[in-house]
Amino acid sequence: MLYDLTLPLNDDTILIPGGGNAFKAETILSIEQGHAAAVHSFSQSTHVGTHMDAAAHYIGGGRTIDQIELDVLIGPAQVIDLREYSGEYITSNILEKEASHVEKGDRLLMITGDVDKYFHRAENP
Known part of the structure; x- marks a missing residue:
């Protein structure tokens, strides 16, 4: 069985103290406003909500999150x-x-x- 441990990303998403900017979503273009497509933007700190710290977070020269294979995270x-x-x-x-x-x-x-x-x-x- 697989469990999804993530929390939703929205205005109420937890910001870890000292973690930078909270989650922010913005509508750039919308079909309702007459645009041909909907386009959104979002930004957040790496310490917002459910997250994993890679070794590089604590160890200089350590592996960054993009260097961790997904199969390491599942099981x-x-x-x-x-x-x-x-x-x-x-x-x-x-x-x-x-x-x-x-x-x-x-x-x-x-x-x-x-x-x-x-x-x-x-x-x-």
């Missing part, structure tokens, strides 16, 4: 719940404590609590 994964560390940097000490069962090569999903901020808003009960 069984280990999940660790790090919500008790909400607001803290996830350090190697925390990972050693919470992810001791994770082996080299395992996919790892970390629940940080940021998604809770989206789903617990009044408009997303």
Whole structure:
């Protein structure tokens, strides 16, 4: 079974603190306004909403996101719940404590609590 873990991109999309610009969508041309085609533009920081940090985010000369094969991202994964560390940097000490069962090569999903901020808003009960 395959699970889609992404959150929708819209004006309410989570912006990770210090992450740059939030998601912004703009209509450039629209059929309703008499144009022959609809054209839209969007921009966002790499730290908006659901995302994955590549090694280059933390390690100079590390792999960038476009250098990661998609098959690495699809398959069984280990999940660790790090919500008790909400607001803290996830350090190697925390990972050693919470992810001791994770082996080299395992996919790892970390629940940080940021998604809770989206789903617990009044408009997303």
